[in-house]
Amino acid sequence: xxAHVTTRTRASTIAAFAAIALxxxxxxxxxxxxxxxxxxxxxxxxxxxxxxxxxLIAGYGGMVSVGQQAFVGIGAYAMFGGVLIWGWDPVAAIIxxxxxxxxxxxxxxxxxxxxxxxxxxxxxxxxxxxxxLLVAQxxxxxxxxxxxxxxxxxxxxxxxxxxxxxxDVRQAAARDILAYWLALALCILTIGxxxxxxxxxxGLALAAVRDNDEAARSVGVDARRVKWMVFLAAGFMTxxxxxxxxxxxxxxxxxxxxxxxxxTAYVIFIVVIGGIxxxxxxxxxxxxxxxxxxxxxxxxxxxxxxxxxxxxxxxxFAPRGLWGLVADxxGLALxxxxxxxxxxxx
Amino acid sequence: MIWVETVIQGLLLGGLYxxxxxxxxxxxxxxxxxxxxxxxxxxxxxxxxxxxxEFSGLNPFMSALIAAPVxxxxxxxxxxxxxxxxxxxxxxxxLLVTFGLSVALQNGMLELFSADSRxxxxxxxxxxxxxxxxxxxxxxPLMTLASAVIAIFLLNRLLYAxxxxxxxxxxxxxxxxxxxxxxxxxxxxxxxxxLAMVVVTLAALYLGMRSNFDPSIGxxxxxxxxxxxxxxxxxxxxxxxxxxxxxxxxxTLGAQINxxxxxxxxxxxxxxxxxxxxxxxxxxxxx
Numbered sequence: 329x330x331a332h333v334t335t336r337t338r339a340s341t342i343a344a345f346a347a348i349a350l351x352x353x354x355x356x357x358x359x360x361x362x363x364x365x366x367x368x369x370x371x372x373x374x375x376x377x378x379x380x381x382x383x384l385i386a387g388y389g390g391m392v393s394v395g396q397q398a399f400v401g402i403g404a405y406a407m408f409g410g411v412l413i414w415g416w417d418p419v420a421a422i423i424x425x426x427x428x429x430x431x432x433x434x435x436x437x438x439x440x441x442x443x444x445x446x447x448x449x450x451x452x453x454x455x456x457x458x459x460x461l462l463v464a465q466x467x468x469x470x471x472x473x474x475x476x477x478x479x480x481x482x483x484x485x486x487x488x489x490x491x492x493x494x495x496d497v498r499q500a501a502a503r504d505i506l507a508y509w510l511a512l513a514l515c516i517l518t519i520g521x522x523x524x525x526x527x528x529x530x531g532l533a534l535a536a537v538r539d540n541d542e543a544a545r546s547v548g549v550d551a552r553r554v555k556w557m558v559f560l561a562a563g564f565m566t567x568x569x570x571x572x573x574x575x576x577x578x579x580x581x582x583x584x585x586x587x588x589x590x591x592t593a594y595v596i597f598i599v600v601i602g603g604i605x606x607x608x609x610x611x612x613x614x615x616x617x618x619x620x621x622x623x624x625x626x627x628x629x630x631x632x633x634x635x636x637x638x639x640x641x642x643x644x645f646a647p648r649g650l651w652g653l654v655a656d657x658x659g660l661a662l663x664x665x666x667x668x669x670x671x672x673x674x
Numbered sequence: 675m676i677w678v679e680t681v682i683q684g685l686l687l688g689g690l691y692x693x694x695x696x697x698x699x700x701x702x703x704x705x706x707x708x709x710x711x712x713x714x715x716x717x718x719x720x721x722x723x724x725x726x727x728e729f730s731g732l733n734p735f736m737s738a739l740i741a742a743p744v745x746x747x748x749x750x751x752x753x754x755x756x757x758x759x760x761x762x763x764x765x766x767x768x769l770l771v772t773f774g775l776s777v778a779l780q781n782g783m784l785e786l787f788s789a790d791s792r793x794x795x796x797x798x799x800x801x802x803x804x805x806x807x808x809x810x811x812x813x814x815p816l817m818t819l820a821s822a823v824i825a826i827f828l829l830n831r832l833l834y835a836x837x838x839x840x841x842x843x844x845x846x847x848x849x850x851x852x853x854x855x856x857x858x859x860x861x862x863x864x865x866x867x868x869l870a871m872v873v874v875t876l877a878a879l880y881l882g883m884r885s886n887f888d889p890s891i892g893x894x895x896x897x898x899x900x901x902x903x904x905x906x907x908x909x910x911x912x913x914x915x916x917x918x919x920x921x922x923x924x925x926t927l928g929a930q931i932n933x934x935x936x937x938x939x940x941x942x943x944x945x946x947x948x949x950x951x952x953x954x955x956x957x958x959x960x961x
Contacts, residue, residue, distance in 0.1 A: 390766075443948070443952070445708070450900045451948070454944060458942070458945070461941070593777055604766070629782075635777065636774040636776070636779075638774075639771075640756065643767050643770050644756065644771065647767055
């Protein structure tokens with residue numbers, strides 16, 4: 329047996345089988361879960377995707393964006409535009425949302441990449457604010473007050489009738505199930521794509537650029553190209569997620585769709601609490617976030633106050649998050665990206 | 675003529691933005707720390723001044739004088755206990771900690787003071803105006819701009835003409851070497867944040883007297899402050915004094931064309947400066 333380089337560990341092999349089982353259970357879930365549980369799962373999956381995408385650009389790419397709400401908002405608004413102005417089916421219009429976010433990420437990257445560190449964060453935030461203010465001028469989609477998807481549209485989304493017949497549920501519940509399935513599929517695609525990317529040459533280049541920009545360039549990594557690629561890809565995916573979220577909500581307003589708190593602050597807390605710079609982190613983080621929210625949401629603002637304090641405490645005492653604590657103690661990695669040299673046994 | 679008046683109003687508005695930005699600029703210049711909770715700290719300070727006004731019955735100026743040492747102490751402790759622990763080469767930890775602080779402050783204030791809009795009672799000062807020939811300007815906005823100029827002048831004197839300022843600059847250039855010379859960088863950083871909170875108190879005083887405030891308006895103030903700092907050039911206090919009015923004039927000009935465009939045109943002016951001069955108009959520090 330020759331010496332070779334691998335990223336696989338025994339834990340990761342077990343994790344892969346567990347993931348396949350979880351995915352199968354996930355797709356079968358609507359057959360035996362309540363509507364509330366489906367909605368909770370939809371929330372978890374969409375927040376998980378946003379967290380993974382932010383983790384990709386910030387945790388792996390070192391680009392700390394505070395403007396992700398721009399992609400969520402523009403994706404959602406483009407989806408509404410596709411439906412209300414051009415008469416598209418909402419599911420098809422989700423794709424439109426992705427491309428609108430991609431189109432926005434080009435000028436955003438153009439501006440923000442001129443700034444470094446914290447100023448990058450503010451630059452992305454300002455671009456998001458500009459987008460929000462411009463979208464609020466869009467009268468056809470309700471201007472500053474927003475609009476809803478009309479009933480005849482939400483009732484006729486592709487596949488809703490089929491789902492309604494399959495599970496013998498009402499149309500509104502069927503729409504939730506459809507949205508949940510789409511979220512599950514998109515989530516598998518997102519995590520799979522990020523994992524694939526991180527194990528590829530580009531992923532290695534990305535981590536190298538994050539750790540030391542100059543050293544990476546000196547060994548021939550095209551830092552600019554890698555950053556552009558990842559930023560644009562994350563923008564596109566975030567737009568898809570935003571469109572999907574608002575297909576399920578069916579009601580939109582600029583303040584909600586471009587909310588820095590919901591789409592960026594919470595997402596950042598999820599990543600930080602779970603563990604930044606690793607794929608397992610957001611998964612653990614979103615579960616903690618959801619648990620805290622279900623347990624303490626009745627306390628309103630005190631809950632959010634506590635969330636902010638928890639983020640500070642985690643950052644000071646466990647800067648690599650809860651999963652970082654686990655991994656430091658056990659060396660466990662469910663999605664290993666570290667390359668290890670395996671020597672032949674003698 | 676209306677345009678001249680609009681520009682003058684913008685310059686005066688810019689005085690307020692320069693005050694918002696001065697504390698941010700100071701902290702960034704000394705420790706390269708960007709405080710995302712800056713806007714919420716301004717709002718929290720305004721609430722503190724309001725509480726002093728309500729308890730003591732003093733006017734806002736005297737109340738701010740009482741609040742300032744309290745906020746200096748708060749800034750000092752905040753830096754010593756929390757922010758010093760996350761300073762380093764990695765910009766992510768301080769950013770996330772201040773982001774957490776921002777969310778905690780906003781929601782804490784919401785619970786303590788409710789979402790109602792409040793205002794500091796300026797005792798009729800907010801309605802007075804002066805005729806300066808070209809236009810009639812409010813006394814309070816004029817005082818704001820004058821305070822901004824004086825505050826930035828004093829901060830500059832402090833930085834360039836005192837032993838403490840020398841320690842600030844030395845620590846900013848090289849904390850390790852500075853500590854060899856008997857300076858304790860952590861204490862210096864704490865003093866700088868305390869000082870920034872005194873400037874924040876001044877900004878809060880004028881914010882609270884000029885307009886209504888509520889717990890949710892912090893992030894927008896933060897953005898204006900940042901735009902003033904970046905437009906003026908990183909680490910330059912005089913640049914910040916220029917940056918505030920540039921954003922202010924852009925906003926009033928935009929509002930003159932269409933009232934809905936006020937904030938938008940401020941943002942656009944910021945982005946245009948960013949394209950033409952990525953490091954601001956009067957850059958000093960290298961980031």
